[in-house]
Amino acid sequence: MQWETVxxxxxxxxxxxxxxxxxxxxTAFGAEPNTQACAVDLGLPGVLPVLNREAVVMxxxxxxxxxxxxxxxxxxxxxxxxxxDLPKGYQISQFELPIVGRGxxxxxxxxxxxxxxxxxxAHLEEDAGKSxxxxxxxxxxxxxxxxxxxxxxxxxxxDMRSAKEAVAYARKIHQIVRYIGICDGNMQEGSxxxxxxxxxxxxxxxxxxxxxxKNLNSFRFLERAINFEVERQIxxxxxxxxxxxxxxxxxxxxxxxxSMRSKEEANxxxxxxxxDLLPVELDDAFIxxxxxxxxxxxxxxxxxxxxEYALGNSDAAQLTASxxxxxxxxxxxxxxxxxxxxANWVTGELxxxxxxxxxxxxxxxxxxxxxxxxxxxxxxxxxxxKIAKQVFDAMWSSGGxxxxxxxxxxxxxxxxxxxxxxxxxxxxxxxxxxxxAYRQADEKKQIKMLGFFVGQVMQASKGKANPKQVNxxxxxxxxS
Amino acid sequence: MxxxxxxxxxxxxxxxxxxxxxxxxxxxxxxxxxLQLMEQMNAVNTDGVIPMAHPLHMAQRLRPDEVSEIDExxxxxxxxxxxxxxxxxxxxxxx
Numbered sequence: 001m002q003w004e005t006v007x008x009x010x011x012x013x014x015x016x017x018x019x020x021x022x023x024x025x026x027t028a029f030g031a032e033p034n035t036q037a038c039a040v041d042l043g044l045p046g047v048l049p050v051l052n053r054e055a056v057v058m059x060x061x062x063x064x065x066x067x068x069x070x071x072x073x074x075x076x077x078x079x080x081x082x083x084x085d086l087p088k089g090y091q092i093s094q095f096e097l098p099i100v101g102r103g104x105x106x107x108x109x110x111x112x113x114x115x116x117x118x119x120x121x122a123h124l125e126e127d128a129g130k131s132x133x134x135x136x137x138x139x140x141x142x143x144x145x146x147x148x149x150x151x152x153x154x155x156x157x158x159d160m161r162s163a164k165e166a167v168a169y170a171r172k173i174h175q176i177v178r179y180i181g182i183c184d185g186n187m188q189e190g191s192x193x194x195x196x197x198x199x200x201x202x203x204x205x206x207x208x209x210x211x212x213x214k215n216l217n218s219f220r221f222l223e224r225a226i227n228f229e230v231e232r233q234i235x236x237x238x239x240x241x242x243x244x245x246x247x248x249x250x251x252x253x254x255x256x257x258x259s260m261r262s263k264e265e266a267n268x269x270x271x272x273x274x275x276d277l278l279p280v281e282l283d284d285a286f287i288x289x290x291x292x293x294x295x296x297x298x299x300x301x302x303x304x305x306x307x308e309y310a311l312g313n314s315d316a317a318q319l320t321a322s323x324x325x326x327x328x329x330x331x332x333x334x335x336x337x338x339x340x341x342x343a344n345w346v347t348g349e350l351x352x353x354x355x356x357x358x359x360x361x362x363x364x365x366x367x368x369x370x371x372x373x374x375x376x377x378x379x380x381x382x383x384x385x386k387i388a389k390q391v392f393d394a395m396w397s398s399g400g401x402x403x404x405x406x407x408x409x410x411x412x413x414x415x416x417x418x419x420x421x422x423x424x425x426x427x428x429x430x431x432x433x434x435x436x437a438y439r440q441a442d443e444k445k446q447i448k449m450l451g452f453f454v455g456q457v458m459q460a461s462k463g464k465a466n467p468k469q470v471n472x473x474x475x476x477x478x479x480s
Numbered sequence: 481m482x483x484x485x486x487x488x489x490x491x492x493x494x495x496x497x498x499x500x501x502x503x504x505x506x507x508x509x510x511x512x513x514x515l516q517l518m519e520q521m522n523a524v525n526t527d528g529v530i531p532m533a534h535p536l537h538m539a540q541r542l543r544p545d546e547v548s549e550i551d552e553x554x555x556x557x558x559x560x561x562x563x564x565x566x567x568x569x570x571x572x573x574x575x
Contacts, residue, residue, distance in 0.1 A: 035553050141565070
């Protein structure tokens with residue numbers, strides 16, 4: 001039996017505002033419990049929510065970034081349910097008239113195919129607080145610092161057909177919200193969360209019953225949870241059972257999903273327009289100001305990189321993965337680094353070093369202009385690529401410019417032919433048997449054997465000899 | 481449309497309201513009257529009328545994104561039934 005997987009994602013992106021969506025309390029992460037929960041966030045009587053302009057601006061920017069239909073009039077509604085981390089007994093959200101209408105993004109699949117994934121809508125809402133089930137004498141602790149933090153909930157169409165596609169889509173949204181500076185994308189801190197609606201059906205048949213997967217706080221968990229869930233549903237259907245519509249929690253330790261609660265009752269949210277808030281109306285001037293200064297979007301930048309700097313698709317994609325990295329690369333090129341060389345070093349040596357230290361590009365001890373300085377010395381043959389790695393390591397650990405390090409450590413490439421000839425002569429004289437063997441070998445073998453001599457010369461010169469000149473000199477000396 | 485006793489029980493549960501069983505019939509009757517009024521209004525032709533989200537003919541005012549609140553935790557928690565380490569304590573929530 002052929003089964004087709006159908007996946008839709010609901011992504012909650014915490015908007016990077018300083019204050020909350022409806023109050024002037026701070027949104028800074030990590031504060032002492034309840035020190036950033038004011039009367040509005042606590043839902044005390046007599047308070048009035050007032051909408052944060054910046055949250056609206058950010059929604060407008062997102063709308064522009066995914067080519068969506070921006071709704072000039074949107075309405076806040078109350079979503080009613082009882083839970084201790086929701087003090088008002090309702091969440092202020094948007095229901096019938098969300099601010100962002102239909103849009104789409106393109107995802108690049110592993111085989112190079114590009115797929116368009118529809119975004120149904122995106123709406124503004126407030127986050128809830130946090131429940132802590134620690135040791136509180138059988139009670140639950142509530143921290144309302146997060147209550148009222150602005151969220152943009154981005155709902156996709158059920159357009160994805162595999163866990164890999166779902167991850168590619170989630171990564172794309174993640175990339176976009178970070179590029180346009182509306183969300184820090186930190187998944188550990190919960191700034192970017194994805195829920196997955198997963199169902200399976202017979203190929204081309206009617207949609208199956210879906211399960212909603214929660215607690216997917218990394219792209220890896222998202223992929224694993226979906227894969228587990230698809231298998232689970234197929235097993236049920238193939239053994240003649242029925243999939244139940246429910247919310248399931250992913251347990252990363254056991255790598256499985258399990259039923260959380262039946263949503264039948266919880267789903268009866270009885271939405272109605274919030275009488276505390278008036279409709280949001282956007283005019284041309286507001287929209288123009290909101291999208292002014294929007295950065296170049298990742299897909300556009302990727303295409304430009306591959307054309308302008310003659311980079312392969314994979315390099316261009318890697319370099320534009322985040323705005324910070326793309327900015328770093330372009331700064332390196334602007335400071336005089338050769339574009340191809342810069343691409344190799346940024347995606348190679350630099351990425352590896354950052355990875356080793358678990359830091360990101362913003363924390364790199366080697367600035368773009370420092371890297372450009374190093375690359376220029378490779379391009380003008382002052383140092384070889386091998387020595388350049390040594391200089392790179394020195395820059396990484398103790399700072400300083402490439403020129404300073406090359407000078408202080410005497411790493412300048414030996415291009416003086418007299419000096420090189422001296423070293424080559426020494427090597428030739430010190431290895432008479434290898435020289436004999438070389439002279440008797442055929443041309444093919446000679447090419448292989450030359451490596452031995454080059455290695456010896458490089459060693460004697462501490463890697464500073466110009467490899468090209470060494471090759472030429474050796475060939476001449478060995479054949480004569 | 482008129483409501484059954486079971487509808488009222490469900491609505492009361494969702495709203496966490498305790499409605500005693502001898503009140504159910506009269507509440508069902510009252511609520512049904514409201515729904516009948518809705519039906520009457522539904523019959524009016526509203527083609528071309530934009531649904532009203534708020535009785536005031538105004539748009540939402542926006543506030544600058546500035547932190548204007550100070551920490552008043554102690555003040556707020558003085559009226560809470562139970563707190564510990566800055567947390568509000570509530571009966572255990574089962575997931």
